[in-house]
Amino acid sequence: MSNVLTKHEPDSAFSNPGLPPHKHRLSDLDEKAAKRAERQVAGLFTISILAAIAGLVGYFLFPAGQTLLGIRLGTTVLGLGLGLGMLGIGLGAVHWAKSLMSDVEVVDERHELKSDEETRAAAVEKINAGIKDSNIARRQLLKGTLLGALVLAPLTFVLPLVGNLSSTWNFRVLTKTAWRNTPTGAMGRRLATDPEGRLIRAADVTNNSVFHVIPHDLGNLPGEDHYLEEKAKAMVLLVRIEPSELNTSAGREDWNYHGIIAFSKVCTHVGCPVSLYEQSTKHLLCPCHQSTFDLADEAKVIFGPAKRALPQLPISVDDEGYLIATSDFHEPVGPSYWERLK
Ligand code: FES
Structure with missing residues (x-):
């Protein structure tokens, strides 16, 4: 007997298995575990903030262009600050998504690749629901540390860039x-x-x-x-x-x-x-x-x-x-x- 379907066989030959039952995470069931995850995420954002501050301090302590040692120290500290600053934000965001944001499986039926007003409005509604889902409004600690990390980490490459523009490019x-x-x-x-x-x-x-x-x-x-x-x-x-x-x-x-x-x-x-x-x-x-x-x-x-x-x-x-x-x-x-x- 052949396993190959002919076009005369009914589609019902494949029954939709549906989604497996949703498994709740510890942080969904236990508020203490959720708090712990929140602190871990905030810790990662804090690492990012501290690394960015260290990088900026290094940039001003060892200004480039004076001695070779100064250039080496300045670029090393700045590079470490920039790297750890970005890493902290990245790991914090991943951990946040995996442990605190909603992980309920969602099925979105495929539709025509055309969006009308109604679809756009629905998209905006979904984005707003996602923001609400992330609990950012309720979790003030996360909001504050993420904001701090996002403001400070980019400074580690913006400031040297501005410094170079204002001196070399002047x-x-x-x-x-x-x-x-x-x-x-x-x-x-x-x-x-x-x-x-x-x-x-x-x-x-x-x-x-x-x-x-x-x-x-x-x-x-x-x-x-x-x-x-x-x-x-x-x-x-x-x-x-x-x-x-x-x-x-x-x-x-x-x-x-x-x-x-x-x-x-x-x-x-x-x-x-x-x-x-x-x-x-x-x-x-x-x-x-x-x-x-x-x-x-x-x-x-x-x-x-x-x-x-x-x-x-x-x-x-x-x-x-x-x-x-x-x-x-x-x-x-x-x-x-x-x-x-x-
Ligand atoms: S820098 Fe000399 S020709 Fe371009």
């Missing part, structure tokens, strides 16, 4: 770099090789040689507490080109020293460090999206998505023959949209 930060700081009595901030920190004599810069440069003694003058941030903004590429090959516009005649020129290494597209210099063409290439700058022509863009020339650092030499910056950049370094905000 274009005014990019209008000033450490090159503006001149040690007392000096003619200008000396240039030093990166990472060695060696001073550079003009006589040592031969034609077509390339130096990666930062301000000498960076981090030790007032206002230079955030070393990494200051370094990122002040990075410069120094090259020497035959003066007769340089195209210099009016007002910039004294920005180079016998063909030694210095330009910001922060790409004016979206800020990658430009560093691939081709001696024969005098072109400087950004590895990120291939913007190409012509150093012989004031680092103007000759190819790629960048819209603005690299800012030039005016340089000269001091009494001892060391290269110095005679001023800061004359425009913001970095992506060109900062400039448009001026």
